[in-house]
Amino acid sequence: MDKNILVLPGDGIGPEIMEAGLLVLDKIASTFNHQFTIDKGLIGGHAIDEENDPLPNETLLKAKNSDAVLLGAVGGPKWDNNPSHLRPERGLLAIRKGLDLYANLRPVKGFKQLLDASPLKPDVVGGSDLLIVRELTGGLYFGRPSERRDNDQTVVDTLSYTRKEMKRIIVKGFESAQLRNKKLTSVDKANVLESSKMWREIVEAEKVNFPDVTVEHVLVDACAMKLITAPTSFDVIVTENMFGDILSDEASVLTGSLGMLPSASLAENGVGLYEPAHGSAPDIANQNIANPMAMILSIAMMLRYSFAMNDEAHAIETAVEKVIDQGYHTGDLKVKHGTKLSTSDMAEMIVQAI
Numbered sequence: 001m002d003k004n005i006l007v008l009p010g011d012g013i014g015p016e017i018m019e020a021g022l023l024v025l026d027k028i029a030s031t032f033n034h035q036f037t038i039d040k041g042l043i044g045g046h047a048i049d050e051e052n053d054p055l056p057n058e059t060l061l062k063a064k065n066s067d068a069v070l071l072g073a074v075g076g077p078k079w080d081n082n083p084s085h086l087r088p089e090r091g092l093l094a095i096r097k098g099l100d101l102y103a104n105l106r107p108v109k110g111f112k113q114l115l116d117a118s119p120l121k122p123d124v125v126g127g128s129d130l131l132i133v134r135e136l137t138g139g140l141y142f143g144r145p146s147e148r149r150d151n152d153q154t155v156v157d158t159l160s161y162t163r164k165e166m167k168r169i170i171v172k173g174f175e176s177a178q179l180r181n182k183k184l185t186s187v188d189k190a191n192v193l194e195s196s197k198m199w200r201e202i203v204e205a206e207k208v209n210f211p212d213v214t215v216e217h218v219l220v221d222a223c224a225m226k227l228i229t230a231p232t233s234f235d236v237i238v239t240e241n242m243f244g245d246i247l248s249d250e251a252s253v254l255t256g257s258l259g260m261l262p263s264a265s266l267a268e269n270g271v272g273l274y275e276p277a278h279g280s281a282p283d284i285a286n287q288n289i290a291n292p293m294a295m296i297l298s299i300a301m302m303l304r305y306s307f308a309m310n311d312e313a314h315a316i317e318t319a320v321e322k323v324i325d326q327g328y329h330t331g332d333l334k335v336k337h338g339t340k341l342s343t344s345d346m347a348e349m350i351v352q353a354i
């Protein structure tokens with residue numbers, strides 16, 4: 001198959017993990033006889049430096065005309081004091097909105113060999129395997145007004161959702177649960193927020209269409225606690241944008257590192273974007289020590305969700321598992337035994353395992 005992929009390496013460790021990921025993609029192309037044509041584009045801090053725009057029009061156009069988009073990460077201290085329209089993160093929000101990527105799937109899978117990399121007890125973390133389905137184009141991130149008032153004495157951010165926006169992500173949550181272990185946890189703050197009350201109503205209304213799925217409602221604060229005390233009680237979690245952002249970083253602790261969490265951002269019909277759940281990790285950038293596995297597993301998600309290449313996706317996932325089983329890891333995974341590898345050596349090891 002021939003596919004056109006837009007690659008957006010971004011900032012910080014973005015280019016390093018992207019290079020690692022593309023080595024693996026190359027190996028998939030040669031092994032399975034596919035042609036992946038790569039075009040590159042600017043986003044985030046680099047785009048601000050070169051085009052004075054965190055998401056140049058050209059990048060969005062290229063993304064819309066591609067078969068899928070791969071993104072490294074954006075952001076870094078260099079741009080932290082920029083005015084908000086010139087922050088790298090704005091580029092990320094704009095491409096999510098521009099492609100209508102409403103559904104962000106973040107699988108969290110604990111590997112047996114990495115149990116001791118988690119600060120949590122092995123008997124609590126063991127067997128963790130859940131999916132966070134996060135709404136990605138609404139809520140506080142996009143609500144208007146979002147501004148300072150009263151001579152800088154008041155600030156307003158708006159949490160706004162349409163019924164339609166909530167329904168489509170909730171349905172995605174149910175469908176995802178149907179494809180997994182048929183248990184859906186809907187996370188909200190319905191004891192306080194009007195948006196959450198409507199969210200809960202929609203979940204209740206939808207559940208009749210998914211009779212094989214068991215549904216529970218959990219308040220977000222309690223969910224944060226349960227995620228690290230009883231992680232194996234979860235299968236699929238569906239939640240709004242900011243709750244999903246926070247819970248997914250928390251859930252990464254189950255895997256031993258944020259560097260293990262891939263993600264897929266999907267539209268109703270259209271191009272998907274694949275990126276690690278982590279950021280640009282400026283503290284370890286340019287040292288060839290970042291963990292490339294979240295990026296590599298995001299590429300597997302691209303193969304599965306955008307190209308229906310299930311065997312190819314499986315080949316990557318199995319290779320990652322094999323390399324971990326052999327005791328290889330990157331420095332972020334604080335395991336007691338095994339061999340520590342650089343970013344590029346880890347990629348090479350995974351390539352060899354395919």
Ligand SMILES: NC(=O)c1ccc[n+]([C@@H]2O[C@H](COP(=O)([O-])OP(=O)(O)OC[C@H]3O[C@@H](n4cnc5c(N)ncnc54)[C@H](O)[C@@H]3O)[C@@H](O)[C@H]2O)c1
Pocket residue numbers: 013017072073074075076077089092258259275276277278279280281282283284289290291292294332
């Ligand atoms: N999708 C994205 O592009 C994205 C996501 C989150 C944060 N950010 C941005 O990234 C910048 C840094 O944010 P932050 O420090 O809060 O979060 P971060 O995710 O970049 O880093 C948090 C911690 O995890 C470590 N880490 C993250 N990914 C790693 C990897 N692959 N391998 C090894 N260690 C890894 C970092 O070294 C750091 O100690 C900010 O500008 C933020 O806005 C971007």
Ligand SMILES: CC(C)[C@H](C(=O)O)[C@@H](O)C(=O)O
Pocket residue numbers: 075089092093245277279
């Ligand atoms: C960088 C930031 C805007 C982004 C988010 O909050 O969505 C990040 O934290 C993520 O999880 O992808």
Ligand SMILES: [Mg+2]
Pocket residue numbers: 245246249277
């Ligand atoms: Mg985040």
